[in-house]
Amino acid sequence: MSELAMKQPTLQGNPPRGLTDALADRLRRGxxxxxxxxxxxxxxxxxxxxxxxxxxxxxxxxxxxxxxxxxxxxxxxxxxxxxxxxxxxxxxxxxxxxxxxxxxxxxxxxxxxxxxxxxxxxxxxxxxxxxxxxxxxxxxxxxxxxxxxxxxxxxxxxxxxxxxxxxxxxxxxxxxxxxxxWLLPWLAWLLVAVLAGGHLIASLLTRRQRVRAELTVSAPAWIAVRSGGLALLLAATVLVLNSDRGVxxxxxxxxxxxxxxxxxxxxxxxxxxxxxxxxxxxxxxxxxxxxxxxxxxxxxxxxxxxxxxxxxxxxxxxxxxxxxxxxxxxxxxxxxxxxxxxxxxxxxxxxxxxxxxxxxxxxxxxxxxxxxxxxxxxxxxxxxxxxxxxxxxxxxxxxxxxxx
Missing domain, CATH: 1.10.3470 (ABC transporter involved in vitamin B12 uptake, BtuC)
Known part of the structure; x- marks a missing residue:
């Protein structure tokens, strides 16, 4: 192997994992x-x-x-x-x-x-x-x-x-x-945005740290899906509760x-x-x-x-x-x-x-x-x-x- 090849960074130790790979790995670990x-x-x-x-x-x-x-x-x-x-x-x-x-x-x-x-x-x-x-x-x-x-x-x-x-x-x-x-409706929706956005940012920062450490990481699309799912779940909860007395x-x-x-x-x-x-x-x-x-x-x-x-x-x-x-x-x-x-x-x-x-x-x-x-x-x-x-x-x- 040449000296140039040895100096080049590689992501072979941390290939992105999709949903199927992540689930399979977790099931193998019980x-x-x-x-x-x-x-x-x-x-x-x-x-x-x-x-x-x-x-x-x-x-x-x-x-x-x-x-x-x-x-x-x-x-x-x-x-x-x-x-x-x-x-x-x-x-x-x-x-x-x-x-x-x-x-x-x-x-x-x-x-x-x-x-x-x-x-x-x-x-x-x-x-x-x-x-x-x-x-x-x-x-x-x-x-x-x-x-x-x-x-x-x-x-x-x-x-x-x-x-x-x-x-x-x-x-x-x-x-x-x-x-x-009970929270005011606008405050409840602001809370949803903060939580979902915070989850996305934290997940991306964690992924970047794991890439630097050459650890296995999730694909960016899967991170977006998880944060989007959380946002939908929180939004549905707020929507239902706001239709009654509120959160x-x-x-x-x-x-x-x-x-x-x-x-x-x-x-x-x-x-x-x-x-x-x-x-x-x-x-x-x-x-x-x-x-x-x-x-x-x-x-x-x-x-x-x-x-x-x-x-x-x-x-x-x-x-x-x-x-x-x-x-x-x-x-x-x-x-x-x-x-x-x-x-x-x-x-x-x-x-x-x-x-x-x-x-x-x-x-x-x-x-x-x-x-x-x-x-x-x-x-x-x-x-x-x-x-x-x-x-x-x-x-x-x-x-x-x-x-x-």
């Missing part, structure tokens, strides 16, 4: 991604629309957006600990306790609502720190640590509520307005948190460390990663997001009571994270799993309520969907291990 959930959502929509024409109406879809924000935010926190192969059974109780702390400070002590929210977030983060320290420093299983937290924090919540049992929020101002605020602020908060967590997981060193620890903690430790700190940070993030979920739930209910953070909130949050595609074994999953999973669960719940189906049937259907999701995850994991 990564089915969001495809099963997307297909499931389409089936759910078709079935319930056939059974009740009101299911896909703008009014019902707006209600669905309001219903899923609180539990979906808690599920987002569950994703963080599941990526490490851990679990947090206290997320529901933490959401209820911190919502009570916020409400007590706001209603009974006259705190500014912003300060009350930050105080609740500080309490939630402190609880997560305690869970993380107990898991790492005392080497206690996360199941036991958070199970104790589930019971203990719920008891503290009941103690703070006292004999009163319920504390109502002022319905016409402050925290209650979070769930009763609810709670949905924007939930979506913003998903975007923030996704950027942290995919674009930061800390996010890479989470995947590394979840994939193989011992290998991560030998590579110089502070596994203890990563685990503690994940538990802090989980409890902080549970706090946000509790605040959104209190805003929608305009009160906190003895059932705050209880009922099936925790189970639905964990189920949403798993159904959305987060592996129970750690190391695989994305932030948007919380959105996809809660869409499935809340759509089933909403559809069956419209049909006046007994709750026992709803629980059985949700349990079946969860079992199928875990089965898919187990099969995909075996495929990955076989490929190795």
């Amino acid at each position: 990564d089915v991604g969001a495809m099963p959930v997307a297909v499931g959502l389409v089936i759910i929509a078709v079935v319930f629309d056939r059974l009740n024409a009101h299911f896909l109406s703008a009014e019902n879809l707006t209600n669905l957006a309001l219903q899923m924000a609180a539990t979906g935010t808690i599920a987002l926190g569950i994703v963080l600990v599941l990526l490490l192969g851990e679990i947090d059974l206290s997320a529901g109780s933490v959401s209820g306790l911190t919502a009570v702390v916020m409400t007590q400070l706001y209603v009974h002590h006259g705190w500014n609502p912003v300060f009350a929210i930050f105080a609740a977030l500080a309490v939630g983060a402190t609880i997560g720190l305690l869970h993380g320290v107990m898991r790492t420093k005392l080497n206690m299983p996360s199941f036991v640590v958070t199970l104790a937290g589930l019971i203990g924090w719920q008891g503290l919540m009941l103690y703070l509520l006292g004999k009163e049992g319920t504390v109502n929020l002022p319905f016409d101002r402050g925290i209650a307005k979070i769930s009763d605020t 609810p602020l709670t949905l924007v908060i939930f979506g913003g948190l998903i975007l923030a967590v996704d950027l942290v997981l995919r674009r930061t060193v800390f996010g890479r460390r989470i995947y590394a620890v979840g994939g193989n903690a011992e290998a991560a430790r030998r590579a110089g990663i502070n596994v203890t700190w990563v685990r503690i940070a994940a538990f802090i993030g989980c409890s902080a997001l549970a706090t946000v979920g509790g605040i959104l739930a209190a805003s929608r209910l305009v009160a906190v009571n003895q059932s705050s953070g209880g009922s099936d909130i925790l189970l639905n949050a964990i189920a949403a994270a798993v159904i959305g595609g987060t592996s129970l074994f750690g190391g695989r999953g994305r932030a948007y799993a919380a959105l996809l999973g809660i869409l499935v669960i809340q759509s089933i719940t909403n559809g069956m309520l419209l049909l006046n189906v007994d709750s026992s049937v709803r629980f059985m259907v949700t349990g079946t969907v969860l079992a199928v999701a875990v089965a898919i995850d187990s099969v995909a994991r075996r495929g990955v291990e076989a490929a190795r």
Whole structure:
């Protein structure tokens, strides 16, 4: 080979990949991604629309957006600990306790609502720190640590509520307005343009970086198709919601948190460390990663997001009571994270799993309520969907291990 040929750059190490190549590569690695959930959502929509024409109406879809924000935010926190192969059974109780702390400070002590929210977030983060320290420093299983937290924090919540049992929020101002605020139409469309344009620019910049590093890249046309698909999906959502009351602020908060967590997981060193620890903690430790700190940070993030979920739930209910953070909130949050595609074994999953999973669960719940189906049937259907999701995850994991 001549010296001139050796000096010329080559793209043989990073040929553009189209849709077919990308899908084939992911399937070989056992990564089915969001495809099963997307297909499931389409089936759910078709079935319930056939059974009740009101299911896909703008009014019902707006209600669905309001219903899923609180539990979906808690599920987002569950994703963080599941990526490490851990679990947090206290997320529901933490959401209820911190919502009570916020409400007590706001209603009974006259705190500014912003300060009350930050105080609740500080309490939630402190609880997560305690869970993380107990898991790492005392080497206690996360199941036991958070199970104790589930019971203990719920008891503290009941103690703070006292004999009163319920504390109502002022319905016409402050925290209650979070769930009763809707984006102006022009602002919603501007948000669509910013998100779709930002996704396109970020994808092109990532592609350029990978080309420079001589890594495999996607074809520009496929990047344009993905960004265009996102723009169409967001535009359809805004169009439907604007035909009713508009885009609810709670949905924007939930979506913003998903975007923030996704950027942290995919674009930061800390996010890479989470995947590394979840994939193989011992290998991560030998590579110089502070596994203890990563685990503690994940538990802090989980409890902080549970706090946000509790605040959104209190805003929608305009009160906190003895059932705050209880009922099936925790189970639905964990189920949403798993159904959305987060592996129970750690190391695989994305932030948007919380959105996809809660869409499935809340759509089933909403559809069956419209049909006046007994709750026992709803629980059985949700349990079946969860079992199928875990089965898919187990099969995909075996495929990955076989490929190795």
